[in-house]
Amino acid sequence: MAEGDVAVKDKIAQLNQARSLVLQDSQFYPDILKGILPVIVAPSSVIELRRWGSEFLAETFSSPLLAAQKKQELALTCLGPLITLLGELETGILKNVIQCSSSIYPLIFRYICHNKAETAIWQQMVAIKSKILSMLDTGVEGVRLACIKFVQRIILVQTPGASDPRLVDKSEVSLTIVPLNHPILNIHALEAEAHGLLDRLLNVFQDGKLDAPVITAILNSLPALVKSRAAISNKILNVLMAYNPIAIAAKSMVFKERFIARSLEKTLRTVLIHLARASSQSPHATKIQQQIQRLAQAKAEFSIEVSKSNKRVLSGAEVDSVKRTKYARNDESEYTPTPPPPTIQVQPSNGTTYKTLFTITGDQALSNFDVSQLPLDMAAQITLATMFSVNQEALEASVAVVRQRLSSLVIAASKIPPPRPPQASQIDDDDDDYTPAGGDDTVSQAPVTGAGGTLYPDDSDDSYEVTDLVPTTARSKAAGMDLVKMPDLSPAQVQEACEGTLDRMFETITTLERPPKKERAGLTRLASISWDKDSWITVLSRLSTRGLSGIDAEIQAQATESRMHYETLSSQIRLKLYLYIMGDFRTRMDAAVSWLNEEWYNDKLQAMAVKENSGRVALEPQYAKWMTKVMDGIFTYLETTDRNIFLRFLSELPAIPAPVLGNIRGLCLDPERSNLGFLAFQYLCMLKPPVRKDVLDIVEELWHNHNDVKTAARKLLVKFRPHVVGLPAKEPATTGAS
Template sequence: MADGEVRTKLEHLNQAKKLVLSDPNFYPDILKGILPIIVASDGAIELRRWGSEFLAETFSSPQITSQTKQGLALTCLEHLLTLLNELETGILKNVIQCSSSIYPLVFRYICHNKSETAIWQQMVAVKAKILSMLDKGAEGVRLGCIKFVQRIILVQTPGASDPRLVDKSEVSLTIVPLNHPILNIHALEAEAHGLLDRLLNVFQDGKLDAPIITAILNSLPALIKGRAAISNKILNVLMSYNPLVAATKSMVFKERFVARSLEKTLRTVLNHLARASSGGPHAGKIQQHIQRLLQSKSEFSIDVPKSNKRVLPGSEIDSVKRTKYTRSDAEGEYTPTPPPPTIQVQPSNGTTYKTLYTLTGDQALSNFDVSQLPLDMATQITLATMYSVDPSALESAVATVRQRLASLVRAAATAANARPPPPPPPPPQFDDDDDDYVPAGGEDLDEPSRASADAVAYSEDSDDSYEVKDLVPATSRDKAAAMELVKMPDLSPAQIQEACEGTLDRMFETITTLDKPVKKERMGFNRLAATNWDRDGWITILSRLSTRGLSGIDAEITAKAQEDRMHYEALSGQVRQKLYMYVIGDFRTRMDAAIAWLNEEWYNDRLQELAAKGNSNKTPLEPQYAKWMAKIMDGIFPYLETTDRNIFLRFLSELPTIPPPVLANIRGLCLDPERSNLGFLAFQYLCMLKPPVRNDVLGIVEELWHNHNDVKTAARKLLVKFRPHVVGLPPKEAT
């Protein structure tokens, strides 16, 4: 279908929608006319999307009577089943919402019309299709399925048995005749209990699926208050559920944050139930569980606990003693104690590297197996020793090892001269045509070679230093010089991406194991990329790799990938994504990393602008600062709390510019009742200390003052100071 035709049909459908909104009496005629259009096999996806939204709005509209909705529901069943075959999440969500509204209407109709088997079969088919998405669909679809399941449980369980308490508009098993030929009361009730068990199972499997659990928690109060037969079962599960227990041992910040959010939602639901049944039999138990949740919350910390490193038992390292240092009061220097007498190694067939390099006389220390130490501990010991060793002691130790090596070389040469020469190899067999064959190098095969003896000859009066080439025969050196290593084949773009991803994973594993850096003096632009291999050094290197270090490599590999018609994701993009995931993983302790990275991105964007101005033929690269800052803000805003005021304001203060999407996020904070103070505090800070964005901020505050009464008082405080004329004050009265 052409785009112009689709737009024309959408205009006509919108006109029909305006007509029914102005007069609900047109709903039956309009709905029957548009159903064939929105479910046509050759129709565009835009038409089906519009139709699903219209159906959801129709059956949730309070302007349409229940009797009219029932008639419309019977007309739509077949078309709903067709729309459930769509793959788009938005269409499925609207259709499931519409089905949730339709199910009680169709159920009531079947109760009073015992011969409408075809209609009930269509409703059963719609129900089966929706229930199949409860565990496998997209997240939004699963949330809609939970609402549909709640409606099924309400309909397929008995309502109030007292005639005085029965609501005539309520649909439940109570209205089903006992001898109904289509509706089997026992089967329907069993299905409802099975679906309830599927919902309650989420509280017992230990998973912290926040959207699903929250949706189920919000759907349970209606079941508890409306269905006494299943209320005890639901309350017992809720009063044994504590999401904080599942997250106590978790080392992931997001899971701990989700657990605390779920605990708050659970308390809200229980408080609502306690108020609704203040005189009921379960009120005391609900209050007790609320107190237990509050106690768990006071003992639970949202911050990720630091892992305790294992320490080697003392018995394993007692024999490894550090060199004792004594303090000289006269000279004020550390003087190492004299080393123990060295062991004279005699040349023998049993000589090993251990005997060659051992310089201590302590038998216990020389027999210690260094391989038992962890690699990081051995590295730290080695580096600390090299920094603190006395140069004269080091030279003495090296000279001792050289003497031992020289004696071993002389002994090997003497042994080689004393042995009789090996018998000559048998002469090679040649064909008659190969009389002119000469071995490589032109040597006579019958002459014994003395290369090995010449190679190990060592003069006592010569210098101790020698090179490896002195131990290699000249002919071998000539062959080695002529030899060339085989050139490795070039990696494909896919192989480069895989290797880069593995390298980045190892680097970030190293970063996460580093301790939090101590507070130190800031060197500004004069600092080096990594003066120490701490977390800040790694973040600086990765930030500069993502901005400036990989641009040339990315351009070269991208050109190659385009030639081979292969998909290639830029290496710099991989580094940026890893940095983003690292920051979001625990943003409260990693805000310094985010600030350093985003400042590098801003600086690189400025460099690219200058380069593009200087060279008109050069295509400027896409700016990255605003893109990744907005992405980081979108990631941390759902988890910001009022207690994060200092962290958040410092983050805003150390960024060079504030893009418009970030201001929109802060506006969302202002409209959040629990975090409104944090949002207006951020706006006040930006107005006072970020003049370039002051007008944009005040425009947002002015819009809030005009359109949102809940935040009018907080908005007025800022406007009185910076735009008094908006609130009707003259400039001279501004405070």
């Protein structure tokens, strides 16, 4: 053993003794920490010492034995060594350093809040933060997982805590403790950074990838944010309740991804159950329970699918055959083609059916399996998986076998004359017991005629016999056949069928992934290009406005004659759209905009039609009615954090009805949402001239009658109605060259 190795082992043994000492008495932490810091960051220090030092730092600041005040004092001395250790390349050292940084970040933040002149200390902490964040996406897996914990700690620190003094934990570090005029800590910049980091974490649930370690780490870090930070809890819960790893894996045929999805689903369900118990009284509790039930149902269906499509017990002979094939392929340099399937001799007789024509396998049990018992989705997935994995030579051989059988049947059938119906003289008119050939008292099924010939039903197994494949052009003309007309549905039956159809359509919409952001083509865009969520919403919106007016009028007339209550199909669709948007208005605001714009456009078309044709009955305008209803629904849950969503919603609406302005007035009088209300009024005054007068009338009334919002109202009046507040009117701006 080299002399250097012996010296390193001796030093580590001494350091371990020091560690044992501090574990027994935490008062020795400061002395030992100050003694080892120069050793582990020295240029001549070996990697074993640096690894031990990084572990000791992580243990020190996560130890419950050390008081918070003492940790803060020690953290100030560790910033420089941490910056040095972040330059290491070993995963273990970096993980320990990042864990230590996660522990000291709140300590340094609190220290800077009370020491406004310590710019150098904060710059060192910012350097550590920047270095760690740069490894969030580019580091190795273990380092990335440690970075996720650091990001969670940043979000906790750089977002506001509880606003109620009775609920404030004095030991908690958040933006709430930062003085408003702090020269170093910019509250708005820090909060914006925290929201940006949160979006980076939540994007992993929307990119369609199944990165199990990263997703699991993020899932485990979110409950603390939801429970302690009300400002961001809604955003997190909305993302979690829209995430379903089973739906992502269902599109893949890779077994590994399916296995990962089941593991992620279990973790996600555990997190949601924990959040449901912790927030049983919150408005999200019901939605969380519904999402847990949806996940459980999706997992059950997914398990059935996997067990039926991916698993098949092999017999001993098959296992040996598979093993021999595997070893043979390892020994041979070239691939040995799969032998063609066994040829089944099929003779053209009454027993020849489609099943025997297309059956390739020699396995009797498999050939008797009833495929019609499988769900349609499962059958489609099995078919696609088979088409992707089938060997090309085996497929061509199977097609050749079926083609040969079909040719033989055509040749044989051409030599057999078609059966002739019995002559009239052969049938006794008085014989009431006569039945057609086959001996069944029921009416025989009609033959199916196609381009290749005629198929007659086989009474034995409900399939069609291939008795004659001679082209029908060579046969005599068949007797005419009238299709039975289906009875008309009553208005109640129509309404029930429409309800079921709409339910299935909205179930489809909710399962679709959120489409990528794209430019809108306006009201002239095609409704169904890709059949994503936007396409379905567009189709439903146009059905509720321009698509069902004629049908509704016809069914309404029938219902009136029968004195029956009938809710129009368009009204049903509108109600379903409204309920769908209210289910999660923050993420479905685009659907609301698309639908309401269609309603406004349809109202304009109806008004033009009535103007051109004075005898036409004017329909009730729908835009203002449903726009007001949507606003009434979202105003109850609107928060100050929804500022961008709400203003964008107002900007994309073609008109603002008077009741909506009344709702915004209510926001202005709400102490917690007053800023949002006046911000909306300011936006409408600047960018919606048709409603400017109505808005300013409301603001003027608020200025006169409500002292608590007088300051906010005055700002708007100074700009648009200065004479109300005693200021001279502004002269209009002149245009032209000076």
